[in-house]
Amino acid sequence: MDHIGKLFNLEGHSMPEWFQVPFVNFKAHCEPLPEAGVVYGCQDLFGLTHLRGSDPDTFCKVLQSWFYFGLLREFFPIEFNIDDFKKVSDGHQVVSSECLLRYCSLYSGDRKRHIHLHDCLEFVKTWTDEIDLDCPLESSNSLLGPITIPDSIVHQKSRLIIASIKVLLETMFEYLRLSCSDRCTGKSKVQDVLTSRVNRVLTNLFYPGDSLQGINYDTVPSATVSGGQKRPVYGSVPASFFFGILLNNGWCRRHLTRMKHELNSTCLYILASRDSELVISQKGNQMECSASVCQQDENAGDTGPKHSFHCYGGSLNINCKPVQVDTRKFESIYEDSKSTSIPIVSFADGEATIEESRDQKYFAVSHVWSEGLGNASSNSIHSCQLQDLAGLIEPGRRGNSSQDSWGPMKFWLDTLCIPKASGRSSPDREALEASAIKSIDWAFASAHCVLIRDLTIQNPSLPFSSLDPLLQIMHLYNMRWLSRCWTLAEAISAWKIKITVDGKTQSLSDLIIDVGSSFAQRYSLASEPQSSTATSFRNELMSSVFRSFVSPFDVFIDSKDGHQDIIATWNALLQRSTKKASDVPTILAIANAISLKNVVDCKEKTMAVQMKLVLNAFRRLPAAFLFQDGPKIHEPFNRWVPAEPSYSGGSARNQRILPRSTYGVITDNIESTVLTYAEGKAVGPLQSSKSSPVYLFKGPLPQSFYLEVQGQSQFFFVEMTHQIQNHNQDNEYCLILSSVAGLNGPSISTAFCATVMKMTETESKLLVTWETVAQVRKVAQETPGGLRSRALYNTSVFDVHLLYAFFTGHRNTV
Numbered sequence: 001m002d003h004i005g006k007l008f009n010l011e012g013h014s015m016p017e018w019f020q021v022p023f024v025n026f027k028a029h030c031e032p033l034p035e036a037g038v039v040y041g042c043q044d045l046f047g048l049t050h051l052r053g054s055d056p057d058t059f060c061k062v063l064q065s066w067f068y069f070g071l072l073r074e075f076f077p078i079e080f081n082i083d084d085f086k087k088v089s090d091g092h093q094v095v096s097s098e099c100l101l102r103y104c105s106l107y108s109g110d111r112k113r114h115i116h117l118h119d120c121l122e123f124v125k126t127w128t129d130e131i132d133l134d135c136p137l138e139s140s141n142s143l144l145g146p147i148t149i150p151d152s153i154v155h156q157k158s159r160l161i162i163a164s165i166k167v168l169l170e171t172m173f174e175y176l177r178l179s180c181s182d183r184c185t186g187k188s189k190v191q192d193v194l195t196s197r198v199n200r201v202l203t204n205l206f207y208p209g210d211s212l213q214g215i216n217y218d219t220v221p222s223a224t225v226s227g228g229q230k231r232p233v234y235g236s237v238p239a240s241f242f243f244g245i246l247l248n249n250g251w252c253r254r255h256l257t258r259m260k261h262e263l264n265s266t267c268l269y270i271l272a273s274r275d276s277e278l279v280i281s282q283k284g285n286q287m288e289c290s291a292s293v294c295q296q297d298e299n300a301g302d303t304g305p306k307h308s309f310h311c312y313g314g315s316l317n318i319n320c321k322p323v324q325v326d327t328r329k330f331e332s333i334y335e336d337s338k339s340t341s342i343p344i345v346s347f348a349d350g351e352a353t354i355e356e357s358r359d360q361k362y363f364a365v366s367h368v369w370s371e372g373l374g375n376a377s378s379n380s381i382h383s384c385q386l387q388d389l390a391g392l393i394e395p396g397r398r399g400n401s402s403q404d405s406w407g408p409m410k411f412w413l414d415t416l417c418i419p420k421a422s423g424r425s426s427p428d429r430e431a432l433e434a435s436a437i438k439s440i441d442w443a444f445a446s447a448h449c450v451l452i453r454d455l456t457i458q459n460p461s462l463p464f465s466s467l468d469p470l471l472q473i474m475h476l477y478n479m480r481w482l483s484r485c486w487t488l489a490e491a492i493s494a495w496k497i498k499i500t501v502d503g504k505t506q507s508l509s510d511l512i513i514d515v516g517s518s519f520a521q522r523y524s525l526a527s528e529p530q531s532s533t534a535t536s537f538r539n540e541l542m543s544s545v546f547r548s549f550v551s552p553f554d555v556f557i558d559s560k561d562g563h564q565d566i567i568a569t570w571n572a573l574l575q576r577s578t579k580k581a582s583d584v585p586t587i588l589a590i591a592n593a594i595s596l597k598n599v600v601d602c603k604e605k606t607m608a609v610q611m612k613l614v615l616n617a618f619r620r621l622p623a624a625f626l627f628q629d630g631p632k633i634h635e636p637f638n639r640w641v642p643a644e645p646s647y648s649g650g651s652a653r654n655q656r657i658l659p660r661s662t663y664g665v666i667t668d669n670i671e672s673t674v675l676t677y678a679e680g681k682a683v684g685p686l687q688s689s690k691s692s693p694v695y696l697f698k699g700p701l702p703q704s705f706y707l708e709v710q711g712q713s714q715f716f717f718v719e720m721t722h723q724i725q726n727h728n729q730d731n732e733y734c735l736i737l738s739s740v741a742g743l744n745g746p747s748i749s750t751a752f753c754a755t756v757m758k759m760t761e762t763e764s765k766l767l768v769t770w771e772t773v774a775q776v777r778k779v780a781q782e783t784p785g786g787l788r789s790r791a792l793y794n795t796s797v798f799d800v801h802l803l804y805a806f807f808t809g810h811r812n813t814v
Helices: 002-007 045-054 056-075 100-106 111-131 153-179 193-205 240-248 253-262 265-273 327-335 383-398 426-438 440-445 469-477 485-493 508-523 532-560 566-574 581-591 597-601 607-615 623-627
Strands: 086-089 092-095 322-324 343-348 351-356 363-366 380-382 409-412 449-452 497-501 504-507 620-622 673-676 694-698 704-709 714-720 732-737 748-758 765-779 792-797 802-806
Touching: 002 100, 002 153, 002 265, 002 532, 045 056, 056 111, 056 153, 100 153, 100 532, 111 153, 153 240, 153 265, 153 532, 240 253, 240 265, 253 532, 265 469, 265 532, 322 383, 327 343, 327 351, 327 426, 343 383, 363 383, 363 440, 363 485, 380 383, 383 409, 383 449, 383 497, 383 504, 426 440, 426 597, 440 485, 449 485, 469 508, 469 532, 485 532, 485 566, 485 581, 497 508, 504 508, 508 532, 532 566, 566 581, 566 620, 581 597, 581 607, 597 607
Parallel strands: 363 409, 363 449, 449 497, 704 792, 765 802
Antiparallel strands: 086 092, 322 380, 343 351, 343 409, 497 504, 620 673, 694 732, 694 792, 704 714, 714 765, 732 748, 748 765
């Protein structure tokens, strides 16, 4: 991993001893892979996995030999010298990858070799994800079943070796992507050595007689029909070793869960290396946090607002008192149905009053409650916090015009401008809250400027502007402001969004650009006496790290450039949380510029129904929405609608929606989409292809059954989430496999099952009622034992380019 350390000058900092990967002396390191099996003591990965429990020391030897040095030998069969990848430190031999970038500068290969090496990387990625021990953030089952291993020194050593393999994998993926043209994206027809070594164990375990050729690496094989855990399609799972280190250092478990989905092992290695230099609120006493809930956010505002950093006396300072606004004034504004104004705060001489916005210039403050301004019981904050807000807003006012021309400071803050639940009858309270919620997007959109308040980079003890650019991007990534759902909607609604850092107010995008320029200047290798290939690769590695840390900001910046879409906002919400899960449809609507009227005013105020209203506002949706793993709406005509998009609802089962990727990078410019219409109308077309096949067959259907694909000698086992009701023998059904997780190999795929009625004599147009999601598993080519006595249906592949699938307003029972 020290090739990354050298790029970012991590050696100049106090690197923990546990970052030195031990070199495990094993003579098989120097043996060609085909002849090394006897020395390994195991012939396949099934044996390797069980070595982890039975003989952990040998497991470490085999692991490093097979997946680290074996992979290097696959890439550099002529140049590879094992002595180049080890050194002596404190009297011990350790693995050193300092020469890796030099090796890469010498590499050359044709298209066929690129494909072969890509297959090797994908294969090692899949299996290192499986043999890595369960991530300490949440429990999960390995492909070959859970294995309980004591937390010993050898155990820690194996996790560190796996972490080094994953960092190596990410480096080689990046180099292969950079050095290979777009033509090199297909799968090799020649099985590489690593694939052939594991082929036997997989086929014997799950699919006797099948080949791993064409395996879909986006989905990890599973031993059960319904319990398979899909991996992200955009790279490997980050090494559990780094999460263990960060947890031991007191990091919030919920925040680390977000990292698990956004950062790779390389970024986590860098972050953990400089952890001691980070001044962030997600570190400290976070033992009560879980993978889905941060207790600081969950309890925010329950005990009233906090005092600011500058209030040195804290709550004991008798001169710092709560400032309460006149709630009757803003209630009258919300109750006036003809008014287009919203309530804003006018602050002068230590007094805060409520006014109508009308045509006044005001600032909207975007913040998170856990950083001191939250108050669940009343519309008040401490006077010290008002003074802090003045310090935040004044630089922005001075930057636009003279202070006198503005008069008193005018701003919008949810704590002071949104009515609380106490003190009113239920009907009045609900109506008032609905009026306030419907105006939130307008409050931010009509503001002269939206200002971000985040104590991670506005901490008085943190000189952000003078930090190393690497520390700057890590502090930006760890802003608590990025962790909450409402701040996503607020930032996207804003026409101008700015942030004040060290007394300077600038746009959020300009801050990212400035930090990026400093980062490039600090770590640029353009002036080094290296070959152009090596220099480009080094710079690309550093750029990928920068892009990963600032990627959460893309959703805001892209929205200002007219590039916003439902995929970006959906994926952003997946990594955020909110105390009130029922707010999620409203937030999704605001983030996609959808009117809140129908969402807020709908009679059935359930999250599922509101989610349906939001998604039906789109003319097109990504086809992947049909194949989400999370809970669906329990309605006959809308069972494709996800009931929730984020962890806020207590579920972590939904997946990110991404186009297909090559070498971990999205390459498709156009995602497969489906048309949406009014309630009970239509969705389609769906593309039918080899990667996303559509199967037609007749019912009636039990909840689980087998499908035989005619002409292909293939059998699928299908298990539906819900049994289809009101069907008969003449019903025809279609099973559509997801384009994201198609069943091209021995894996579990999510599919969608629907009732079909032909509209024309040809099979090009069908009337379809979507029914339920199903889990599909390929079974042995031979007829499974006892299959003939169970539910078996014959199917043919729908072999036209498009299947036009239409919703109906009634259930079809032909």
